[in-house]
Amino acid sequence: RPNHFTRAYAISTGKLFASETGPGAESQTDTIAGKEVGIKTTNKGYWLPRNIVEYTKGPDYCNNKIASDTNHPGMCFYYQNQTEGNSPIAYFPQVLAIRIARIFTNSPSLLAYAQEFILAQYGLSAIFFSIRATPFGKWAIVFIALLPMQIQVSFQLGADVMTIAPATLLTAIFMRRDFFLAGKSIIEKRIILSKHFYYCFLRKVK
Numbered sequence: 296r297p298n299h300f301t302r303a304y305a306i307s308t309g310k311l312f313a314s315e316t317g318p319g320a321e322s323q324t325d326t327i328a329g330k331e332v333g334i335k336t337t338n339k340g341y342w343l344p345r346n347i348v349e350y351t352k353g354p355d356y357c358n359n360k361i362a363s364d365t366n367h368p369g370m371c372f373y374y375q376n377q378t379e380g381n382s383p384i385a386y387f388p389q390v391l392a393i394r395i396a397r398i399f400t401n402s403p404s405l406l407a408y409a410q411e412f413i414l415a416q417y418g419l420s421a422i423f424f425s426i427r428a429t430p431f432g433k434w435a436i437v438f439i440a441l442l443p444m445q446i447q448v449s450f451q452l453g454a455d456v457m458t459i460a461p462a463t464l465l466t467a468i469f470m471r472r473d474f475f476l477a478g479k480s481i482i483e484k485r486i487i488l489s490k491h492f493y494y495c496f497l498r499k500v501k
Contacts, residue, residue, distance in 0.1 A: 296452035297351030300407055302378040303389035303452070305341040307397070311383045313339045313375035319361030321374040340374040348373050350403030378454075385454035388417045407452065414456045421460035425467035430475070436467070 305313075320338040345357050348371035357363050357371040383390075392413035396406050422440045426433050440446075 298376045298378045299386075299389070299452040299454065300403075300410070301341070301343060301347065301351050301373050302381070303386045303410060304347055304393055304406070305343060305373075306383050306386050307390045307393040308343075310341050313341060313379055315340060315342055315372075317361065317372040317374060318364040321361060337375055340372055342367050342370045343373050344401070345369055345371045346401070347371075347403055350407075381454040385457040388413045388457060389452065410452055414452070418456045418460050421464045425463045428464070428467040428471050430471050436463075 317338050317340050320336050322336050345363075348362070349357055352362075352371075352373070362372045363370070389410040392409040393406055396409035400406070422436070426436050426440075429436055
């Protein structure tokens with residue numbers, strides 16, 4: 296997930312969006328709803344420290360004339376990509392990890408590990424409190440949390456954790472509220488719980 300790594304790093308330096316102009320242009324695959332629809336060319340992106348860009352693009356990339364110039368010594372240009380479709384808020388845990396880790400190091404690999412650690416803690420905490428809040432079907436949430444895809448999402452760089460974790464926690468909170476507001480009707484409670492589990496299933500499939 297190199298694009299998510301550099302996007303989070305750019306946000307941590309105050310560059311919320313790709314508003315800087317590069318020394319050249321880069322052709323990229325244009326996608327709509329996850330499907331490739333053509334090729335687009337962009338000259339927008341971020342000027343970032345050379346070691347950060349080399350970590351994601353390789354050491355030869357920054358020697359290319361489309362990625363560096365004499366006006367930005369020690370910097371390399373990283374062109375915008377599909378991550379621009381994500382809100383900067385979705386990278387909050389990663390940005391927090393980078394800001395803390397940069398106090399001690401500027402090593403790209405250590406910064407990446409710090410991001411993965413914070414994302415895992417955030418995701419696992421949301422799952423833990425979701426299980427605690429759910430009045431019924433706790434083992435179903437445990438099963439979902441232990442699925443390989445869920446574990447992978449919790450530890451990988453990207454915006455998925457910030458999207459999935461709050462949705463899971465809010466579903467558990469609303470489930471708890473509806474469960475206790477439903478009165479003594481067992482059938483009514485089962486209908487409400489079935490509805491929430493159905494929403495969870497749709498979110499998981501999506």
